[in-house]
Amino acid sequence: MELKPLHLANVRLLGGDVGGLLAVDGRIAEIDPVEVPGSAETIDAKGQWLAPGIIDLGVFATDKPAFHFGGITRAALMPDAGPLDNPGLVERAAKGGKPDLWVHPIAAATKGLEGRELAEIGLMRGAGARAVATGRARIADAGVMRRILAYAAALGLTVIAHAEDEGLTAGAVATDGEMATRLGLASAPAIAEAMAIARDLMLVEETGAPIHFRQVTTARGLELIRAAKAKGLPVTCGITPAHLFLSDTAIGDFRTFARLSPPLRSEDDRHACLAGIADGTIDVLASGHDPRGPEDKRLPFAEAQPGMAGAETLLAMGLQLVRDRHIGPARLFDLLAANPAKLLGVDAGRLEPGTEADLILIDEGTPWQVDAKKMAAYAGNTPFDGMPVQGRATAIWKGGLRIR
Template identity: 40%
Template sequence: MTAPRPLLLADARLVDPATGVESRGGVLVLDGRIADLGPSITAASAPEGAQIVACGGDVVAPGLVDMQCFVGEPGAEHRETIASATAAAAAGGVTTIVAAPGTTPPVDDPAIVDFVLRRARDTGRVRVLPMATLTKGREGREISEYGLLRQAGAVAFCDGKRSLRNAQVMRRALTYARDFEALVIHFPEDRDLAGEGVMNAGELATRLGLSGVPREAEAIVVDRDLRLVALTGARYHASIVTAALSLDAIAAAKERGLPVTCGTSINHLTLNENDIGDYRTFLKLRPPLRHEDERGALVAALAAGLVDVIVSDHDPQDVETKRLPFAEAEAGAVGVETMLAAGLRLVHSGDVPLAGLLRAMSTRPAEILGLEQGRLAKGAPADLIRFDPDEPFVVDPAELRSRCKNTPFATARLQGRVKLTIVAGQAVFEA
């Protein structure tokens, strides 16, 4: 095999979210890794035969790591495939996606982990890392074989959007995971308290005549889980938190030194319950979009570093399950392709610095998962993105690369175009 040509990204605004340092210069890529970077790396310094990309002041940063993305395979190829999900990811600047385990069959066997990895190798454009289930069949009764699943390549354990009702099963899962130094990711929702709720409980739900999900349905499970983490000492990540009550509990747990992290979705950071408007089902999500006060608390927690990770919560749903009355429609939205541009709303509004946003989308998820990615440093993997944070565009669902088009940002005016996505030194997307 011929060695790939050296690649030099010149005249870029270099943003390293791991250190918060911004500088002007270039990046030299050799053999899939960052060989050098900084002001001295210019087109004139390029090695012979190198491909030179003139960035014209665009941002060059580590590729994004999305910790929650539904890829469809196996069993839901009508909603998404690894090929279509990774094409959407590459167009959105996401170079690593963590595949949710709620497939059919669920990812509870080493053979299914192997299947996902092989399909990703054969048809994927970006890195795909499978999550395996916390419990067999995601049924919440018997815990999965974490040791064998980890050996097969699972990076974390989660039952998707099925919260574990049984505290004893959760305790066993945390204890077993601790023995394998495995990461437990849990979706915090008291299913009994959430009941048949379809949006955030409050005045707006009452006016719309829709049943509500109280924020306590999330906070109660977060409280329980954190007490079990204190009991077991296991590594725990709350997949999506949306309520100030949950943030208060997580802040207290971190102050006590517990091995706890949390994420939230780009939807909950940039939208609120009012966006549902006239029963727009593309904004029916789990957890539901919250009150503006809760969104503001989430943004403040992100800026302070309390919220570790931003996920796309990419959840494609076909037309038949979305073109229904709001109460009957499936929850979920596509988001991997628009995650960065939507997040840049927070940068343009002055709520979050660019390095802070990128840290939550790349560095912190990579650290939590134990990956090399997420850094702009010599020797780091050359998973890189080039984007113009100011270029405006209107989201056209028909142009999205996902198989399904259920975006909550349809016709939204966003800023921030990805122009180049590189994985292991190879371009996987060019605008």
């Protein structure tokens, strides 16, 4: 099937000026085109926002309906499902969503994600892995972590690290504080995050290898990231909307939908995270999409599995950051698309000629209510259940081909 040129007219580019875009042969050809081919399909966006398709960095399941609802055109799949510790599994995962969703597998750093023996990272890179990750937990052995950083860097891959010191967090389901005490929940101090970050930053300084901390959720952790960036170390970090909009008070009724990893933090830490988004310390906003069914969530809080279905609310919560004036629209799509694309080494995530035409139209003012029972995801375990939000993707193109 021949792919027609695509002309999107009367769009607000990244929520800014009104203009247009022309895509030819699946790539962006021109912004504000002077001439449009007669064979082009022209769509009048009537003032809707035009943005690059979201690149969701670090999901735990390939959940195409949820991704398409949320404007996600590419998803970087964490190695925990599988685990993705050999080339065959990586190659299969990479084919999982095509042609209307690209899955970028993240290789397991160690065999079985057990933190002991290095996996076949080079072979997995050849099979399509775009990064290396420690998985849901950090690697306790500093010697193993040092070898992983050095080996991945030699292959041109970034290591994606979990940041919690397991010596402090073992058995904990909440963060130390008034709420955990009141509920009688096993808890760990928030410094468990900063301690893990501090060790890995020292290894980065030693090896020169790039690292990405998938979630940094505390003031102390962000201070370390800030200082490392000021020294010129190759470090980036991410966060999910949950730690920007919710604090540990959200677990007050033993709500298992708010049982997350890392756990929700204090209100002071939440505000520190908002400051980190505003000042550029945080590089990536991701969904942490981890759909969990009733068998994992309809349990006593301490026995429930951590995780949230985040893909469908990622865009709406990001737009809330813009409405609250923490960031502007262009910065939002750096967090959602451009920065993840750079980390993964993919030619997408920006509205620039030559890049792949992965595009979304957004009606930023559409009101809707998050409803766990009506979500497109495999499971509706969202901590935002019942929350009124605004903004949704109304159309999606993957490589210039409309998929929704």
